[in-house]
Amino acid sequence: MAETPNPEACASQRKTFYVCACFYRENIFLEDYRVHVRYLHEQQFRRDYEMVLKNRGCQSSDQFKSVLEKIEKEVQRRQLLTQESMERKAIIAKCYKPLHPEVYVLHDSFLAPEFLETVKSCTSPEADLEDLLRRIQSVSEKRIYRLPVFVSEYCNKLVEELENFERSEMPKGRPNTMNNYGVLLNELGFDETFVTPLRERFLQPLTSLLYPDCGGGCLDSHKAFVVKYSMQEDLDLSCHYDNAEVTLNVCLGKDFTDGSLYFSDMKQVPDNQRRYTEVKHVVTQGLLHRGQQTHGALPISSGERWNLIIWMRSAAVRNQICPMCDREPELVQTVGFGDGFTQEKAANSPKMVEVCAIT
Numbered sequence: 503m504a505e506t507p508n509p510e511a512c513a514s515q516r517k518t519f520y521v522c523a524c525f526y527r528e529n530i531f532l533e534d535y536r537v538h539v540r541y542l543h544e545q546q547f548r549r550d551y552e553m554v555l556k557n558r559g560c561q562s563s564d565q566f567k568s569v570l571e572k573i574e575k576e577v578q579r580r581q582l583l584t585q586e587s588m589e590r591k592a593i594i595a596k597c598y599k600p601l602h603p604e605v606y607v608l609h610d611s612f613l614a615p616e617f618l619e620t621v622k623s624c625t626s627p628e629a630d631l632e633d634l635l636r637r638i639q640s641v642s643e644k645r646i647y648r649l650p651v652f653v654s655e656y657c658n659k660l661v662e663e664l665e666n667f668e669r670s671e672m673p674k675g676r677p678n679t680m681n682n683y684g685v686l687l688n689e690l691g692f693d694e695t696f697v698t699p700l701r702e703r704f705l706q707p708l709t710s711l712l713y714p715d716c717g718g719g720c721l722d723s724h725k726a727f728v729v730k731y732s733m734q735e736d737l738d739l740s741c742h743y744d745n746a747e748v749t750l751n752v753c754l755g756k757d758f759t760d761g762s763l764y765f766s767d768m769k770q771v772p773d774n775q776r777r778y779t780e781v782k783h784v785v786t787q788g789l790l791h792r793g794q795q796t797h798g799a800l801p802i803s804s805g806e807r808w809n810l811i812i813w814m815r816s817a818a819v820r821n822q823i824c825p826m827c828d829r830e831p832e833l834v835q836t837v838g839f840g841d842g843f844t845q846e847k848a849a850n851s852p853k854m855v856e857v858c859a860i861t
């Protein structure tokens with residue numbers, strides 16, 4: 503039987519969400535030099551990055567000019583993003599014919615029996631962290647956890663569905679500012695019937711116990727997408743932190759070699775002091791980690807890797823400090839979940855943010 507999301511559980515979708523204005527000028531990723539930059543105007547950019555870029559091989563004035571052009575293009579892409587995404591979503595809703603319509607509506611049978619058991623145990627009145635930690639695997643002391651999420655039949659069907667979409671003539675967005683290949687799940691219509699109920703009914707009981715200090719108990723929005731790596735497309739992903747309080751990353755397939763994730767420290771630790779932990783992707787299994795834990799993906803050496811990523815957000819936490827610019831957010835109106843900011847300033851959250859920032 504299909505699960506219809508209950509109206510109360512979807513209350514978060516009625517909130518008005520915002521993005522922080524930093525989205526239009528910060529964390530611009532220059533793929534050729536593997537560096538994130540901030541762009542206010544050319545003078546500031548030259549002052550802050552001319553040397554950095556020179557040291558990374560951007561030597562000639564033509565190369566520098568091409569960097570400026572790329573930044574301009576990316577800023578423009580970001581400014582048009584909401585409008586274009588809404589347009590794509592409308593076209594897809596009207597014209598796309600799914601191959602497997604059933605994969606869009608979350609059903610318990612998609613979920614691994616161990617996962618269902620674990621969630622059930624976390625929703626009992628006696629639930630505690632110790633019990634949860636006996637049920638899932640702690641991958642490192644960095645609070646990264648591995649757990650079975652889906653059954654393999656679901657992973658296969660979902661990948662087939664996304665391949666069908668990829669082959670179609672439908673308009674396609676880019677999953678995030680760094681991954682070039684993959685699918686934005688909200689544009690395909692997965693949010694209301696799949697990702698929101700998964701977050702609210704199944705993930706939040708776990709994150710409440712695992713990450714209470716990072717908003718794990720009050721996650722109220724998300725951005726969900728699938729990333730795809732193949733030998734002709736993206737092979738790897740540079741080190742970064744997510745625009746999320748808590749991230750779930752589930753490997754959906756297909757066959758691939760290498761392409762492990764690596765985790766470093768929280769973003770506050772300087773680059774040269776960071777220590778890395780490698781974590782393998784296992785098809786059907788998920789990794790839960792804090793969004794602000796720096797991480798990246800090593801190159802695959804054959805095959806294709808498809809992973810479902812859910813960046814989960816807590817307005818109560820991010821309304822205090824934007825995790826991308828580390829300043830009080832400057833709210834810009836948008837549609838849907840935006841980047842998860844709201845106008846409320848929760849009375850008890852400054853403390854949570856402090857804890858989160860120094861971990």
Ligand SMILES: O=C(O)CCC(=O)C(=O)O
Nearest residue numbers: 729739744751799809811
């Ligand atoms: O490739 C992966 O598994 C990681 C993707 C990721 O970290 C992200 O999209 O934020």
Ligand SMILES: [Fe+2]
Nearest residue numbers: 742743744797
């Ligand atoms: Fe990430």
